[in-house]
Amino acid sequence: MASGTIKIDVDGHVATLTISRPEKLNALDLDMLKALADAADQVEANANVRAAILTGEGKGFSAGGDIKAWGGMLPQEFGHLWVRHGHRIFERLATLRMPLIAALNGHALGGGLELAGVADIRLAEQHIKIGLPETGLGMVPGWSGTQRLVRRFGAQAVRRMALGGEIFTAEEARLLGIVDAVVPTGNALTAAREYAGRIAARGPAATEIAKLMIASANGEDNGTAVEALGSILAAKTGDLKEGVASFSEKRPATFKGEW
Ligand SMILES: C/C=C/C(=O)SCCNC(=O)CCNC(=O)[C@H](O)C(C)(C)COP(=O)(O)OP(=O)(O)OC[C@H]1O[C@@H](n2cnc3c(N)ncnc32)[C@H](O)[C@@H]1OP(=O)(O)O
Incomplete structure (x- = not known):
């Protein structure tokens, strides 16, 4: 049985993808990666969709890769099944034909921040935490945290998170250019829908x-x-x-x- 799902809701020109594994703070395992890829295909196939939103169910956006799924993986499986496979799916999302807005309703850590990083616009609720804690687990950021996030957020912000283990508040992340706006707790999805409407009204x-x-x-x-x-x-x-x-x-x- 799949560990969780990606819920898809299309309203007018806007599709909302909701990562739904709330009991694990939307941690991503291989099933969830596959569900993300399937959701990207579905949304892109709908010619009516002009903007998409990615958000999380419950109190998390995503707490990252499922740490417990690593148990028993051989190093080469880790490289191919986990990291390279994740790269392909994150690239699929980053290259969606329409703009993607991440509505950060909860913490975005590790792979969760790397996932937020594929979006074109990030809106964060004021209470959330943002960081790349992988080196504290003896692992490196592996879903483009040291690549796409460096290009998009700047090397210094990524150094502070990945090397120093700093966990930023939403406001600190805004000042560093990691998120575009901070909104009150509970408002990320509403703010993202407003922004998506603005995009959808353009050519x-x-x-x-x-x-x-x-x-x-x-x-x-x-x-x-x-x-x-x-x-x-x-x-x-x-x-x-x-x-x-x-x-x-x-x-x-x-x-x-x-x-
Ligand atoms: C290539 C990608 C690599 C990566 O992404 S590595 C992972 C990077 N992420 C992290 O290191 C964050 C790990 N999680 C945490 O530190 C904490 O969670 C939080 C600070 C985010 C929240 O803490 P709190 O509010 O106290 O919740 P809770 O009881 O720790 O979590 C609720 C349930 O969610 C599970 N969970 C949270 N994060 C993960 C994860 N990344 N992988 C697997 N499970 C996770 C927990 O274990 C628990 O579940 P149960 O109730 O069954 O013990």
């Missing part, structure tokens, strides 16, 4: 394109954003229509250079 195609361009400028994409934009552009040309038609009609293509 959806332009917003998607801008998200790709920002990822590229921030060195997050290994060139794939340029490839995605180039494919969209090529797909709109008359040349593609002619190329596909010529293939089906088994004749040489006659290109007119139609953009």
